[in-house]
Amino acid sequence: MTRLLKIAFRDYIAYVRTPGFWLSILLMPVGIIIFGWAPLLVTQSEPVPSLAVVDFTGQGYAAQIGKFLKPASSAQKPIARLVDAPGGPFADPAAAVAYLKPYVAGTRTLPGGGQLEAAAIIRPAGDSVDIDYWSRNVTDRSGELAIDQAVSQAMRRAGLAKAGIGAQALASVDALSPRLTDYSAKAGGRASQREKVRSFAGVGMGFLLWMVVFTGAGMLLNSVIEEKSSRILEVLLTSASVPQIMGGKILGVACVTATVLGVWLTIGGVALSISAPSIAADLGAVLFTKGMIAYLALYFLGGYLMFATLYVTVGAFCETAREAQTLLGPMMILLSLPMVFMTQAISHPDSPLLATLSWVPVFTPFMMAARAASDPPLWQVAGTGALMFATTAFELWVAGPAFKSGALSTGRFEIRNFFASLARRTGE
Amino acid sequence: MQAALELESVTKRYGDFEAVSDLSFRVEPGKILGFLGPNGAGKTSTIRMILGLIAPTSGAVTVLGARDVRQVRDRIGFLPEERGLYRRMTPVAAIAFLAGLKGVPMAEGRRRARAMLEEQGLGDAKDRQIRALSKGMSQKVQLLSSLAHEPDLVLLDEPFSGLDPVNQQSLEALIRGLAARGATVVFSTHVMQHAERLCDQVVLLAKGRKVFDGTVDQARSAAPRSLVLEGVFDPAALAGLPGLGERSVEAADEGAIRVTAALQAGAPAQAALMAAFGLGLDIRRFELREPHLHDAFIVLTSAGGRA
Numbered sequence: 001m002t003r004l005l006k007i008a009f010r011d012y013i014a015y016v017r018t019p020g021f022w023l024s025i026l027l028m029p030v031g032i033i034i035f036g037w038a039p040l041l042v043t044q045s046e047p048v049p050s051l052a053v054v055d056f057t058g059q060g061y062a063a064q065i066g067k068f069l070k071p072a073s074s075a076q077k078p079i080a081r082l083v084d085a086p087g088g089p090f091a092d093p094a095a096a097v098a099y100l101k102p103y104v105a106g107t108r109t110l111p112g113g114g115q116l117e118a119a120a121i122i123r124p125a126g127d128s129v130d131i132d133y134w135s136r137n138v139t140d141r142s143g144e145l146a147i148d149q150a151v152s153q154a155m156r157r158a159g160l161a162k163a164g165i166g167a168q169a170l171a172s173v174d175a176l177s178p179r180l181t182d183y184s185a186k187a188g189g190r191a192s193q194r195e196k197v198r199s200f201a202g203v204g205m206g207f208l209l210w211m212v213v214f215t216g217a218g219m220l221l222n223s224v225i226e227e228k229s230s231r232i233l234e235v236l237l238t239s240a241s242v243p244q245i246m247g248g249k250i251l252g253v254a255c256v257t258a259t260v261l262g263v264w265l266t267i268g269g270v271a272l273s274i275s276a277p278s279i280a281a282d283l284g285a286v287l288f289t290k291g292m293i294a295y296l297a298l299y300f301l302g303g304y305l306m307f308a309t310l311y312v313t314v315g316a317f318c319e320t321a322r323e324a325q326t327l328l329g330p331m332m333i334l335l336s337l338p339m340v341f342m343t344q345a346i347s348h349p350d351s352p353l354l355a356t357l358s359w360v361p362v363f364t365p366f367m368m369a370a371r372a373a374s375d376p377p378l379w380q381v382a383g384t385g386a387l388m389f390a391t392t393a394f395e396l397w398v399a400g401p402a403f404k405s406g407a408l409s410t411g412r413f414e415i416r417n418f419f420a421s422l423a424r425r426t427g428e
Numbered sequence: 429m430q431a432a433l434e435l436e437s438v439t440k441r442y443g444d445f446e447a448v449s450d451l452s453f454r455v456e457p458g459k460i461l462g463f464l465g466p467n468g469a470g471k472t473s474t475i476r477m478i479l480g481l482i483a484p485t486s487g488a489v490t491v492l493g494a495r496d497v498r499q500v501r502d503r504i505g506f507l508p509e510e511r512g513l514y515r516r517m518t519p520v521a522a523i524a525f526l527a528g529l530k531g532v533p534m535a536e537g538r539r540r541a542r543a544m545l546e547e548q549g550l551g552d553a554k555d556r557q558i559r560a561l562s563k564g565m566s567q568k569v570q571l572l573s574s575l576a577h578e579p580d581l582v583l584l585d586e587p588f589s590g591l592d593p594v595n596q597q598s599l600e601a602l603i604r605g606l607a608a609r610g611a612t613v614v615f616s617t618h619v620m621q622h623a624e625r626l627c628d629q630v631v632l633l634a635k636g637r638k639v640f641d642g643t644v645d646q647a648r649s650a651a652p653r654s655l656v657l658e659g660v661f662d663p664a665a666l667a668g669l670p671g672l673g674e675r676s677v678e679a680a681d682e683g684a685i686r687v688t689a690a691l692q693a694g695a696p697a698q699a700a701l702m703a704a705f706g707l708g709l710d711i712r713r714f715e716l717r718e719p720h721l722h723d724a725f726i727v728l729t730s731a732g733g734r735a
Contacts, residue, residue, distance in 0.1 A: 003529050006525070006528050006529060007529075010514075010525050014514065014516065014517070018516075226514075226515075229512070230511075230512020230513065230514075230515075231508045231510045231511060231512050232512055232513065232514065234481070234508050235506060235508060235526065235573075235574070236529070237479075237481055238479050238480075238481065238501065238504065238506045239501060239502075239526065239529035239530055240529055241498070404481075408476070408481060408482070410510075
């Protein structure tokens with residue numbers, strides 16, 4: 001086993017043998033599931049709010065509103081439950097408001113027990129109607145929108161009936177809708193679920209790549225900082241060459257990130273196969289056809305090498321994470337930009353801005369992964385790939401001596417020392 | 429005989445600063461060399477040049493017969509001044525890993541690590557994480573990790589610092605053992621007693637320049653012997669005594685004084701002593717004090733620093 005492999009093996013084992021490592025990678029999917037299900041859990045755990053409708057128009061809008069409060073499917077909960085307004089009937093809207101306000105505010109309870117969360121006072125206003133909607137939670141607009149839609153529909157129907165259009169004609173007019181068929185020019189036929197899965201897969205892989213690259217680079221940074229601060233790097237330099245040390249560390253953490261990725265993809269794949277088998281099948285087909293895996297692997301490799309080299313070199317100059325933050329803080333802000341643009345690749349994969357950003361080497365891996373679904377032209381794939389690997393090769397060439405210089409340096413981290421060591425190499 | 433280590437007119441500059449100037453010395457195989465000098469003398473730069481970590485600005489370094497130290501890297505053991513190991517590794521794993529980088533197979537490295545740890549009284553700690561060990565124990569583990577591949581040349585940068593007297597003694601024994609099996613040991617230190625007891629050869633550096641290269645006895649001869657006279661007398665009376673140089677006076681017991689006077693090179697102490705008694709001075713005690721390496725260190729580095 002060469003020195004490079006020995007260093008890689010040590011680093012790999014140092015990470016994967018800790019319980020914290022497995023705990024953190026298993027908690028990540030759990031976190032994603034919780035993040036996805038949290039809104040639904042909140043909604044499901046909340047009781048159905050009570051709504052009282054006081055209608056002064058005599059048009060029977062309450063019954064119409066009741067229909068709009070019903071859930072769209074059996075799995076969902078109704079928007080609200082209609083209850084009789086306590087204290088009714090009222091002489092006028094002002095009396096209704098005055099009486100119902102304490103109930104909505106929660107200072108009084110309904111006669112049978114329970115709270116009144118909202119009350120709608122509907123009153124005539126010439127040919128139209130005015131609705132005063134009182135609620136305890138003004139940020140939840142679902143009840144308000146349901147009432148608006150229900151009353152609007154009832155008013156339109158009443159207007160059309162008044163104009164002489166019968167109930168049967170109205171029903172047939174309501175039933176009219178065009179038949180829309182979705183075609184894909186690239187597929188040359190009807191747009192399939194697989195094509196949509198492809199778009200999301202590209203962007204998903206872009207995000208995954210971003211996350212894994214920076215997780216790995218962060219691990220490398222911490223590992224090198226530990227070795228620098230304890231002078232282990234100096235001992236390593238007496239036993240192995242700089243490329244062997246850097247290569248070993250980069251390979252070791254690459255194996256760690258591959259393990260992380262493998263665990264996440266396995267969990268994700270199993271979860272998707274159980275919850276949405278057809279999407280899982282389409283995703284599998286997308287990833288394993290047209291060289292998609294190779295395409296993503298190419299940019300994954302380039303991206304990881306580029307950032308890992310940078311982080312390893314910075315780490316060699318720093319004795320604490322805070323020192324590294326001095327240099328990497330501003331850089332991280334810049335490198336967060338792909339996160340903003342990657343989501344746009346779902347609907348605009350060929351936008352000129354995204355295509356241009358793909359040519360910036362530090363953004364290339366993420367932007368090209370996100371644009372995978374649109375099948376970027378071969379010249380763009382070859383060009384951006386070549387530029388990315390050329391940048392990485394240049395970075396490795398500059399970073400070697402800088403890494404050694406940093407590893408042997410003592411004292412506080414100085415940005416100018418870091419750049420001076422890079423400049424020395426380029427000036428040779 | 430081919431030297432285990434040879435430096436020929438080695439100079440190292442960092443910009444305008446000259447850390448090491450025209451340094452030459454050689455060490456024969458199996459010898460113990462003490463590399464002495466005050467802080468900033470250029471010891472660490474020299475050790476780094478020997479290890480090939482930095483290149484000399486001019487001059488040549490030959491290590492175990494090779495001009496390119498990378499060719500003999502596996503035959504060198506190195507203990508840096510500032511120490512540390514992977515905190516979450518066990519001593520056995522750490523020693524085996526570092527020996528592995530020097531070409532020792534992993535299983536053999538583990539076997540050697542266990543044996544060395546047992547021998548050094550660290551058998552109980554061999555499977556504990558290094559972060560759980562005391563400072564002295566982890567320093568010992570690091571020393572062992574630099575020796576597990578049985579190097580022919582061992583470079584130890586301030587190996588005694590931070591060790592308690594018992595561990596210092598066992599380190600001395602370890603260094604003697606290394607030399608006994610034929611390894612060449614070069615160590616830097618500020619503690620002259622260790623160098624005095626251990627070294628076959630000492631090299632003294634001051635401000636990047638070599639100020640001495642030779643045996644401990646030769647070094648000691650660079651410092652003057654001194655004559656100590658204790659009694660009740662006027663120290664000015666000693667001014668005319670033959671062969672005495674600089675004097676220092678301090679109070680002694682029962683109203684007496686103690687005068688320590690440097691003897692000029694080649695001057696016999698007896699002549700000064702006889703003259704003192706001839707003057708009728710009330711001398712109650714006298715002593716001829718041979719110089720220690722510490723005295724030589726001060727004399728030589730001061731002279732080198734002034735040069």
